[in-house]
Amino acid sequence: QSVLTQPPSASGTPGQRVTISCSGSTSNIGSNTVNWYQQLPGTAPRLLIYNNNQRPSGVPDRFSGSKSGTSASLAISGLQSEDEADYYCAAWSDTRSGPFVFGTGTQVTVL
């Protein structure tokens, strides 16, 4: 069971801006940084954002991340057909042994 909550779906037309939310608590997002992953159909997840808003090399600047309190967001600007995928947020959790927890996932559809 995921402890980070995301909307199950989001959609937009090409060129639009889409935002995905990730809601957590003081023990995870509130006290640790957030990562975002993109999973294209049939492939492994790919790191999109780490440390709340940092993009690894090779990730287009259309993708941006932010965090405020116990919530985080991923924005995709200039939506493209190849952005159709599942997106997951993730963060460490300050429970006794600190597991790394994932969000419930959001399926993005390009209309």
Place this chain on the structure above:
Amino acid sequence: QITLKESGPTLVKPTQTLTLTCTFSGFSLTTNGVGVGWIRQSPGKTLEWLALIYWDDDMRYNPSLKSRLTITKDTSKNQVVLTMTHMDPVDTATYYCTHGLRREACSGGRCYYFDYWGQGTLVAVSS
């Protein structure tokens, strides 16, 4: 170029022990700030972090599965092995091996993020 590849059985019986091997290249698990982790994804797409072994031999486990998991490394072979005991049909999932990297200006086990993933290996648990 960092690559990771998982190997192991595709089918195990309930109560058996699962052993998965991650063979990697492009980095060393003796390098300060590096780790290798295991994450699984259920058929329903839920992602669950399992374990992480660090460059300094420290290990961290998901508390809900800790009693069933063991993670070890063989730096001479560039391999990390995960064993999971008492397998059950609910453990049916795709198991991923991941490269963990400590972010800058941060110390401690929770400073790691997973930037490279293997292709995953599907493990079914059924009699």
